[in-house]
Amino acid sequence: MRTAYKCRAYPAPGQVVVLNRTFGCVRVVWNRTLAARHARWHAEHKPTSYAETDRALTEAKKLLELAFLNEVSSVPLQQTLRHQHTAMTAFFQKRARYPRYKSRHGRQSASYTRSAFRMRDGQLSLGKTPGVLAFVWSWPDIDVTQLDPTMVTVSREPDGRWFVTFAVDVEAPAAPESTGDVVGVDLGLADFAVLSTGERIAHPKHMERRERRLKRYQRMMARKEKGSANRAKAKRKVARAHSRVRDARRDFLHKASTDLVRRFDAVAVEDLAVANMVRNRSLAKAISRTGWAEFRSMLTYKAHRDGRTVAVVDRWYPSSKTCSVCGNLLAKLSLGTRHWACPGCGTRHDRDVNAARNIMLAAGLVESRNACGADVRRDGQPFALSALNQEIRPARVGNPGT
Numbered sequence: 001m002r003t004a005y006k007c008r009a010y011p012a013p014g015q016v017v018v019l020n021r022t023f024g025c026v027r028v029v030w031n032r033t034l035a036a037r038h039a040r041w042h043a044e045h046k047p048t049s050y051a052e053t054d055r056a057l058t059e060a061k062k063l064l065e066l067a068f069l070n071e072v073s074s075v076p077l078q079q080t081l082r083h084q085h086t087a088m089t090a091f092f093q094k095r096a097r098y099p100r101y102k103s104r105h106g107r108q109s110a111s112y113t114r115s116a117f118r119m120r121d122g123q124l125s126l127g128k129t130p131g132v133l134a135f136v137w138s139w140p141d142i143d144v145t146q147l148d149p150t151m152v153t154v155s156r157e158p159d160g161r162w163f164v165t166f167a168v169d170v171e172a173p174a175a176p177e178s179t180g181d182v183v184g185v186d187l188g189l190a191d192f193a194v195l196s197t198g199e200r201i202a203h204p205k206h207m208e209r210r211e212r213r214l215k216r217y218q219r220m221m222a223r224k225e226k227g228s229a230n231r232a233k234a235k236r237k238v239a240r241a242h243s244r245v246r247d248a249r250r251d252f253l254h255k256a257s258t259d260l261v262r263r264f265d266a267v268a269v270e271d272l273a274v275a276n277m278v279r280n281r282s283l284a285k286a287i288s289r290t291g292w293a294e295f296r297s298m299l300t301y302k303a304h305r306d307g308r309t310v311a312v313v314d315r316w317y318p319s320s321k322t323c324s325v326c327g328n329l330l331a332k333l334s335l336g337t338r339h340w341a342c343p344g345c346g347t348r349h350d351r352d353v354n355a356a357r358n359i360m361l362a363a364g365l366v367e368s369r370n371a372c373g374a375d376v377r378r379d380g381q382p383f384a385l386s387a388l389n390q391e392i393r394p395a396r397v398g399n400p401g402t
Contacts (some may be wrong), residue, residue: 001172001307002150005142009162009289011155018129019154022072023108029057029069029077031101037316038156047092073127074115083111109155116309121145124164129170133233135164152282158239175307182266186319187351188293189286190338193256193350196360202257206248207289232291249291257298266309267299268363273315310361323347324357 011019036056037048057077069077090096115128122144124133133154137144149166156162184196193201207214215239224231260267274293278284287375303310313319321330328344332350341348 002167002169004163004165004167005139005147006163007135007138009133009164011162012131014130015133018072019110019156020108021068022076022106022110022129023156025033025069025072026076026080026106026110027102027108028066029060030084032060033057033102034080034099037084037088047088050081052082053085066253071128073112073116073129075112075127076110079111079113105158107155109153109158111153113149113151114149118373119147119148119149119152122147126154133164140171145233158236159243160239161243173305176262178265179263181264182268182365183260183264183356184356184358184363184365185260185270186356186359187270187272187290187292188352189283189290190350192290194356196208196353196356198353201350203290204248204252205289206245210241210245214238214245217241239273250294251288253291253295253298257302259294259304260299261308262287264308266311266363267303268311268313268360268365268367269296270319270359271312271315272296272319311323311365313359313362317358317362317363318331319355319358322351322358323352324354324361367390 033056034051040046040048046127057069082119084099087096087099091098112126118125122137124135125131126133147166147168149168150319151167153165153167154162155165186194188194189203191200192203195201196231204244217234221234221238224234272292274287278287280287300310302308319331321333322328323342323344325347326342326345330340330343338351338353339348
């Protein structure tokens with residue numbers, strides 16, 4: 001399997017000049033190629049292959065106005081074409097959105113394959129870049145001198161920090177021992193996640209704690225003259241404030257997803273349409289800060305790596321309004337109602353805990369009279385348990401047993 005190690009890099013002034021020039025060339029190649037693809041598709045309705053973009057890059061290097069492309073390593077430019085070809089393939093397969101043009105104000109990166117870098121005794125040298133690139137290794141249990149990366153990616157964040165990422169092919173780790181436990185997870189806004197066991201994972205609210213300072217930095221930047229050095233400094237402060245929030249959120253999501261994968265053999269989650277949910281102007285800000293999509297992605301790849309199962313329940317399944325005891329379905333349940341009593345069996349439910357239990361039942365992880373499993377899409381390795389009933393039952397108001 002392939003894994004990646006990302007750590008801080010500290011390039012020397014001369015290396016900064018070369019790497020910044022490389023980022024600019026990568027950006028030019030990406031934008032020119034994307035524009036050519038777009039124009040050809042709308043003019044001839046024909047896609048552009050990778051071989052055609054490769055030949056176009058060779059011809060572009062012969063032009064006088066693009067002669068600067070020969071001053072940097074050719075490998076990052078070739079990798080840019082491969083990345084764009086992969087992005088276009090994913091778009092036509094409806095797995096990703098249409099690729100966008102690269103901006104000089106966003107994150108910059110360049111990828112080097114084995115022919116364009118040298119890694120010896122833990123020291124990294126890049127093609128056409130003077131000296132050895134200094135970086136800080138953050139994994140004490142892994143010997144960096146024995147590292148054999150297949151690709152190295154150097155990146156620069158908008159806040160000015162530099163990173164280097166090593167892609168390494170390693171053996172798949174041994175699967176952890178089975179715990180015999182399963183869980184349903186209900187993601188929400190009052191709490192980040194509520195488990196079918198009754199546990200609650202509170203929202204860390206990273207943005208709320210730093211929002212006041214971020215607004216002050218944004219006002220400071222707005223008062224600076226465009227194009228001035230002071231505006232550039234203020235802009236880096238804004239970018240750094242955003243980076244602190246993003247890093248803290250990603251750290252929280254990693255810890256939460258790892259904890260679930262280690263404790264449970266199977267995890268059931270709801271297939272939330274986050275892109276549609278943020279259209280609600282009242283909740284868009286709160287939803288955007290949760291990181292539900294990133295959490296789902298982390299949960300999926302970690303479960304696949306450790307031999308666990310992630311079962312995804314259909315987004316239209318009425319998990320909150322269905323009684324997890326008798327299966328009674330309420331006609332209506334307002335968002336502000338946090339507790340309700342089932343009219344069929346009289347059980348009093350916590351809205352979120354009941355939803356988490358229903359998600360686990362609908363995924364077929366446990367046996368119940370309202371567990372179906374027919375509307376479940378599974379991610380990762382297949383799980384041994386299956387739903388009792390494979391017939392599709394429509395959601396109807398009332399008690400299904402009557």
